[in-house]
Amino acid sequence: MSDRTDSTLIPQDAEAPSGSRRRFLKTTGLSALGAMLGMAVPFERNLPAGFVPAALAQDAGLDLMAGKQGLVVLGDRPLNAETPAHLLDDDVTPYERLFVRMNGLVPQTALDQDAEGWVLTVDGEVETPLELTIDELKSRFETVTRRLVIECGGNGRAFFQPGTSGNQWTVGAVGCPEWTGVRLADVLKEAGVKETAVYTGHYGNDVHLSGDEEKEVISRGVPIEKALEEDAVIAWAMNGAPLPALHGFPLRLIVPGYPASVSQKYLNRIRVRDREHDGAKMTGDSYRIPAYPIAPGTEVPEEDMVVLTEMPVKSIVTFPETGAEVKAGEAVEVRGHAWCGKGDVAAVHVSLDFGQTWQEAALEPAPNRFAWQRWRANLTLPQHGYYEVWARAVDQDGIGQPPLSPVWNPRGYANNIQHRIALVAVA
C-alpha cells in the first residue's frame, strides 16, 4: 500500500472527494476496500476535511475469519458466515466451526479482549436494581456449564420461495458449544422481579453499521416466564475459554430454544420491561412471523405480525459429507444432530428412497436440556447408483420436519425443511 494511495483515503477537499475516491478504487480493485471508502459518501458534505467517521475506524471482524475453518462467508460487512453441515459433526461445536452472525460491527472492547470495568446492569421492573462486575457475577451466583444450541432465526431462509430478504442461510447457522456462566433466572431473582414484569430487554455495546454510536444495533428480549426458566445463562466462557470477540466477549446471554438474536452478545444491560420489549429488531418485521398462515409472497399488516419465539424441531446430517462415495451392499454409518426449541427431540427417522419409506435412527439423550442430540443410522445402499438420505426429527408433541419449506413468512424465519444429502454407491 503506497503512501500516495493511503493519502486518498480521506478526502482532503470536501468539495471534490469523488475523483480521488474513484481513482483509489481503480488503483486497488479491492471491493472491500472500496466499501470502506464508500462509507463516507452519504455524509461527506457534512464532514470537515480529514474527519474519519467512527465506522471507518471500527472493525467488521473480517480478519478474525482467519481463525475459522471452512465457513462460507455470506457477507463481510456486517460479517455473516455459516458452517457447511459436514463440518458440524462435533458433539460440542468448536470455535473454528461456529457460525458468525453480526448485526453490527465488533466493539473495540471485544477486539482487544478488554473487560476492564465491565458492568452488567439489571434494572427496570425489579425491586433492587443491580450493577454487577464480572467478578461479582462469578462469586455471587452458582456457576453452570451447559451445552446449548444456538441457531439463527433465519437459518434455512435460502429455501423459501419466493425469496425473503436477509442473509440466505442454508442449514449451517447453528451450533452447540459448551457455555459457562450463571443462570439468568438466578440473577433476575436476586434483583427481585416485580409483579409488573412482562418481558426482558437486552443491550450490548456493539457498534451500528453507520458508525453512529448512539444507535442501537440490536436489542431483543424474551417473555419474563422464559427468562425465569432455569435454562438460560449469562455466559463469560465458551468451550472453556473466554468468549471470543465474534461471539460476544466479555458477556453474553444464551437463551436456548429461541432464535439466537435474543442471546445478546457484548451484554451490558438487562432491563425488565412492563410490556413486550420494543428495542431494535423487536418491532416491524424483524424476527416476527404472521399470526396466521399466509400465501407465499403476500404481505401482512404490521399488527398481524407476532414475535417468533420457540424454534421448530430440526435435524442435520453431519456425516458423510453430501456427495460422498460409499460401497454398495455394505452398511455405512450416517449420523447427525437433532434439536428443538421446546426441549428434547422425541425421534429421528431417515429415508433412503426419497421419503417413500423411513427407518428410525438411534437417538442419544441430550446431556442437558437444549443441547443437540446425536442420532445415528446404519444404512446399506442395495446396489450402485445415486441415493439421497433425508432426515426428519420429531418433537415431543409428534410434530416433525416437513419435506419442503414450512409456511412462508415475509422475512424467512424458522425454516425447518428436512436436510438431504447425496450418496453415490459404487459396486
Add this chain to the structure above:
Amino acid sequence: MFDIVTKLAAGLAVLVLGTGPAAAEARLDPMSALAGRPAGANPLDPMAAIRARADAGAARAGNEEFGGLPDGAGAEETYYQCVACHSTEIIKQQRVTDHRWDELWTWMVEAQGMVEPEPETKALILTYLKTNFSSER
C-alpha cells in the same frame, strides 16, 4: 488509518482465499435444488417451486468497481448509497418482491438512519434493485 487498511487487506485475503461457495459447488447437493428461485413463477402454485429450474442466486459477473453489482442504470448510485452501511454481499443475495424492496427502503431510512438521497436518485436505485434482485422477474 494505515493500519485499518492493513487489517482490512488481511481480512479480504481471508474472504478471497477462504472456502467460498465455489469450492462446494462441484459436490452433489440435493439441497441446492431446493434453494432455487423461480423468478416470475406464480407464488400461489405450490408445485411451481418444485419444478422450477434451480437458480441458487449465484452472482452474475458483476462490476468489481461497484462491489460486484451487475452493470446497469443505477449501479453506481446503488453502490455508493448502500455501502455507507453494509457491503454489497447482502444485496447480491436478495431475490424479493418489489413491495419488499419498498419496505426495506423505508426500514433502512426510518429504523437504521439511512440518509435518503434526492427523489430521482431514490427512484433510480429502487428500479435497479427491483430489476436485478427480484423474485418477480
